[in-house]
Amino acid sequence: MKKLLKYLKNYIKESIFAPLFKMLEASFELTVPLVVAAIIDKGIANMDKPLVYKLLFVLIGLALVGFASACTAQYFAAKAAIGFSKELRSDLFRHINTLSYSDIDRLGTSTLITRLTADVNQTQTAVNLFLRLFLRSPFIVIGAVIMAFTVDTKVALIFAVSIPLLIAIVFGIMFGSVPIYKKVQKRLDAVLKITRENLSGVRVIRAFNHQQKEIEDFEEHSEELKKAQLFGGKISAFMNPITYVIVNVSILLIIWSGGKQVDAGRLSQGDVVALINYMTQVLIEIVKLANLIINLTKSMASASRISEVFEVKASLTDDGNTPVNSQSEYAVEFENVSVIYGSAEKSLDSLNIKIPKGSTVGIIGGTGSGKTTLVNTIPRFYDVSEGAVKVNGTDVRKYPISQLRNMIGVVPQYAVLVSGTVRNNIKWGKTDATDDEILSALEIAQAKDFVLEKDGGLDAPIQQGGKNLSGGQRQRLTIARALVKKPEILILDDSASALDFATDARLRRAIKNNTDNMTVFIVSQRFSTIRNADIIIVLDDGDVVGIGKHDELFENCDVYREICTSQLYAKEEVSANA
């Protein structure tokens, strides 16, 4: 939380005024019992009606001034809290934008989203409550005790005993129930998990006739949840009765010892009433304070979740400040490249190859063989652990990241579109693309026909994630998005998997014919997609097991041959078509 407090720095004035005005309000509240005591002791005792009416105006005045300062305080508190969350949210979002692929992989997207939304809101509420209550409640409690002591030290001793007792019990119950509520939350999560599982696995569950078993499981977990809830309820059920007993017994004690003081002439009837009033005020404030503290502990958890994200320093550094201008006959060179993620296992082991400009490179291998890792090193989505990747003869780490990535068009494995229109999705590739440029990119990507058939054409709406399109349509739009900036290097990461063979073939032909000297990397599991590539790189479990053309590899590389034969029925057909 401490680290996040810097987001209040533009709201220092508000953060000081809010609690100050709250204290002002509290001090007006604290004088009310004194006025009532005066009414009883002076007004009633002396039968002084004008004084009583005067005191009425004093009471009304106190109420109104208190109201005014309360309003001011609420305003400043709200302003500070909202300003705090606004700046925090913006900065957190900015920070997340600087994280690298591997950082995001490690953190997980869904947790980043909850941190940006729910957690930030929670801290906002906490700041607001904190500014409003953290001075007020202790001030009233302590103030009431001090006031009680000014009325009578002996009777006030009752306060000195009962208030710590009250605090101990209220806070004890509150904090005692925190772990139980955590347990309740955990069990609720378990119930949630079963529900989610049953939705995503509905077919399998029904196919294997597990419905009854699932219901039993669910019932069991719900029962566990209920038990935890009841247990938590049992503890908090003590709260009201116990505080009620303490406060009222204290009042009885005040009456008894107050009575003695009055009898001895050291105290008046009005004073006793004032003391009783202070006792009730204290009770109300302590309960408020306990709630505030519970709220703050919850927010502490949120705050530390947010700080965790801030602490993740982007592992990718953007050193290149000056644009690189270098030429080379090779578009991309891999020099002894190895990539290791987290563990010791290499995802890619010592790759050495130079790719001449304008060539088509096919990369093939089973799942987890390192294909995506290989292409991700080019636009620096991941940095190499050893060796170097060069683009146009210069190490990619020397480029400003934006310059590097603008040279490269990437079509990722999962076709991702954003909500908006076809046009603004394609414009991600090139912000100032004209309609002609967009249409020609769509044409190469084999997407022009279906786009133009849509209502609105280029302005046809796209729902979040491209839900209103089929898998194949999404993939073609993501290809067009990469093509529109006319990149020097195009990376197709298994991005035609949802296309039927015919479209896939047409697509590759169109890319070949319509792009000038563009170097194309095609990652695929289907050998038919890459068989005509100028260079084929065969990967197996991170190792480079073959580099060459289709014929050579089919002849010499066992893994490659296995892949081909597994995808084709007969060997003859492969050689016949080769």
Added chain:
Amino acid sequence: MLKNKGTLKRVLSLVGKYKILVFISFALAIVTVVSQLYAPILFGKAVDLIVGKGNVDFPAIEKIILKTLVVIGITALSQWLMNLINNRITFRVVKDIRVRAFRHLQKLDVSYIDSHNHGDIVSRIITDIDQFSDGLLMGFTQLFTGVTTIVGTLIFMFSVNVKISLIVVLLTPLSLFVASFIAKRTYNLFKKQSEIRGEITTHIDEMTGNQKVVKAFCQEENSQTKFDGINDELSKYSLKATFFSSMVNPCTRVINALVYAGVGVFGAIAVINGRFSVGQLTCFLSYANQYTKPFNEISGVVTELQNSLASAARVFELIDEKEQTPDTEKILENADGSVEIEHLDFSYTKDKELIKDLNIAVNPGQRVAIVGPTGCGKSTIINLLMRFYDPDSGVIKVSGENARSFTRKSLRSNYGMVLQETWLKSGTIRENIAYSKPNATDEEIVAAAKLTHAHSFIKRLEHGYDTLIGEDGGNLSQGQKQLLCITRVILSLPPMLILDEATSSIDSRTEIRIQKTFAKMMQGRTSFVVAHRLSTIKESDIILVMNNGKIVEQGTHESLLQKNGFYAEIYNSQFAVE
């Protein structure tokens, strides 16, 4: 509120199951309130006995104190019991309704689950029921006691002094009025705030979820600008909403303070006039405080209740969803493997015709391949065979009889299904394999795993077959998950098989190894195979060619090639590229 009437009735009928507990709870509430209201009267009487120096009636005070202690004891005890009972009722009702909703979910048509957002269903079963439980608990604990307190206070006050009671009665509704006035004003602001919150969450969801694409296209700045724009808007409305809503408290407090002042002053005048005692005044002052509290609470409870009724309505909506057509009694023992589809029509939505007059006859042991581009509706056939969906007209005959004449359970257990989307339950690997046959021995499980070569990766895992699989199969690769799904079916091996791209994520080399297993598995079993690997397709007895959700061609490999239609186009595109 009227709209909620039906919901309210149903909630009450759910609660009605615990009639006796509810009755006891109400009785305890009355005891609590009455004794709670009696205490201030006793305090007032005691204060009256403390008149001044040498004028304190200690024996009488002693009597009152003893009486008060009993009253306090009764209050605390009945309050405690009431809390326990309310918890019990609430959490039992909640568990009941949750289990009922989940049970219903298992009986809903798959089409319901397919066509509804899973997040929405989950939030009905989890969040909505939770909201409902909060409202119910609050309703029980505060609504009833609140109302009794108000009524009780009125009776007590009027029985003591009518005039001063009128001050209280006339002034307090003001605070209600102010509160509801503010609530109405802030409602729109809050609505606006949650709208913008929704907007910002969508943006966060989209941009954080697709960080990789954002980076690939250097869209960080644009996304930040848009974010900051929404964020500014959000903070503007949040400030207003937070400020106005936080005004409720000072407003009601100022009115409370005015009531308090009125009672204090006019009470004092009455005392001077001799129609009232100081003790009665103390008692009234404490009533004035107590009396307004339930009003504020009740307005809070009513909003909470309305929320919770809205949530309950969403849950009931789910529960009211039409169940699948009831099963017949007949059990399909051991299917002979023949499947005939006769004049079958089917569509997901009425306005979009999908399958029209489909006729297929499959003899026992035959292999049917379903071919076509992704998204062409291959899974529709599976949906119909497994009776996840029922045809609009026409029949599917299994073992010569209409599939609908058998129980779903027995029909489905005659099919072994492996889907492209691998679904595993969170649990151990052993549990997942045994999913098809819960009573399988360890030997059987290992034998099945060896057949699919899953054994080799399982035994390398730290805990072998007892390795826990996270939600959605988290820690396994897609290929490994698919192997487990195949193993799951191998273990039970029913007479008919459905394989939907069952090996799509398995690398080619492993695939070759399990081909043998597949061949053996399909031997003598009727199988429906969705595949794009040619080897699998060519060996099939019947090939169904689908496009755009429709079956466009049907025949053997040779006959379809001769026909030179869509199948031929697909086939040629794979082999005669460029």
